[in-house]
Amino acid sequence: MAIIKPFKGIRPPKELVERIESRPYDVLDSEEARAEAGDNEMSLYHIIKPEIDFEPGTSEYDPRVYEQAARNFQRFQDNGWLVQDTDDHYYIYAQTMNGKTQYGLVVAAAVNDYMNGVIKKHELTRRDKEEDRMKHVRVNDANIEPVFFAYPDNATLDALIRRYAATEPVYDFIAPIDGFRHQFWVISDADDMRTVTEAFAAMPNLYIADGHHRSAAAALVGAEKQRLNPNHKGDEEYNYFMAVCFQASQLTILDYNRVVRDLNGLTPSELLAAIGKNFKVEDMGTDIYKPQQLHEFSLYLESHWYRLTALPGTFNEQDPIGVLDVDISSRLILDEVLGIKDLRGSKRIDFVGGLRGLGELKRRVDNGEMKMALALYPVSMQQIMDIADSGNIMPPKATWFEPKLRSGLVIHKLS
Secondary structure: OOOEEOEOOEEOOHHHHHHHOEOOHHHOOHHHHHHHHOOOOOOOHHHHOHHHHOOOOOOOOOHHHHHHHHHHHHHHHHOOOOEEOOOOEEEEEEEEEOOEEEEEEEEEEEHHHHHHOOEEOOOOOOHHHHHHHHHHHHHHOEEOOOEEEEEOOOHHHHHHHHHHHOOOOOEEEEOOOOOOEEEEEEEOOHHHHHHHHHHHHOOOOEEEEEOHHHHHHHHHHHHHHHHHOOOOOOOOHHHEEEEEEEEHHHOEEEOEEEEEOOOOOOOHHHHHHHHOOOEEEEEEEOOOOOOOOOOEEEEEEOOEEEEEEEOOOOOOOOOOOOOOHHHHHHHHHHHOOOOOOOOOOOOOEEEEEHHHHHHHHHHHHHOOOOOEEEEEOOOOHHHHHHHHHHOOOOOOOOOEEEOOOOEOOOEEEOO
16 A cells, blocks of 8 residues: 655745746756756755855755755745645646646655555666765755656546646646646645545555656655654654655656767668668658657668667567567667667767657757667556566666656655
8 A cells, every 4th residue: 555645835825936946956957057047046946956056067966055955945934935834735736748737646655665665666776866865855854856656547536636627726837948837736625635545545556757866865864764763653754755646647758769979880881781680671761750659769870760660579578678669779779789788877878858859869960979869669657667566677768757847836844
């Protein structure tokens, strides 16, 4: 069973939300955050990217930066830019992209559920990135940004959410960077909150969709507080961390594509011949060609697009990892043909995801920065859940979720 609870969110007043809200900390660098914040002293970047308050070039890992985050968080509260709700609530957060709306429930998820595997992950995490976020959680004593979970479709929760969605939201704005609509409702009715709690209690698992490092950091800090508190009882707020939970069928996963700097000493014709050992190769001409189905890939090389179709026997339908297109392309093209064995560490490869589209692949090859590009058909949420259920881990750079959660709509305090 998945244990969740409502919490007293710290939120902006309605009239300030558009000045405070921001993109997540990990989708932009320090200078981009500095530019987006500009002269807006209320921007959440002053809390989640506080290096922007120092001279350009200051490391985001500088101890002064974490201390500044805590000072700014307190200042936002002192100034009334962030105000804590007096009662526990669940919240509903809706995102609309390209005419499609997905509705998430903002909850406090149990640290112990992460530790015991009720909350399932599908990616490896790096300790250095975990430690960075752990420092941020510790110094603020809060989950400033939520993590992104998926749950199996649930008719009861769907009906409850749609009932609230028919009412006027507390927040309703179009984010200037992505152009997507973001809406937010507060669930304060005791019966409705009980319905949400009980529905999650009947779920065997929740699934991390995006934010594996934030999830790990939040849970590890909670577990740390459990160990360090000699009077620990189990009902303290630090036993929970903030998550936005979406029905799995509503989520949009976009393709996460690859661009490669060199052809490993091969000529273009030699490259195509080598790929042809495991794929049917078809020249699709000069117009952008996007993969249409699983096990189909697009290769961009010397101004031409090629359709690559994996041949029978090149993957095992019964292997939850080996059947993935990201694994097929990694094994049979990037590794076997191009000699790229470490997707996380190799400087010969880069990744293009999300809304940039295949035009970005074409641009980076045409300008000479890269020699070739490889476009993949998107992974499905069902594939992610199957892999998590099997105890396996997705290959690197396999998923790109859009739209990204906006930060600053609600914060969870740990005490």
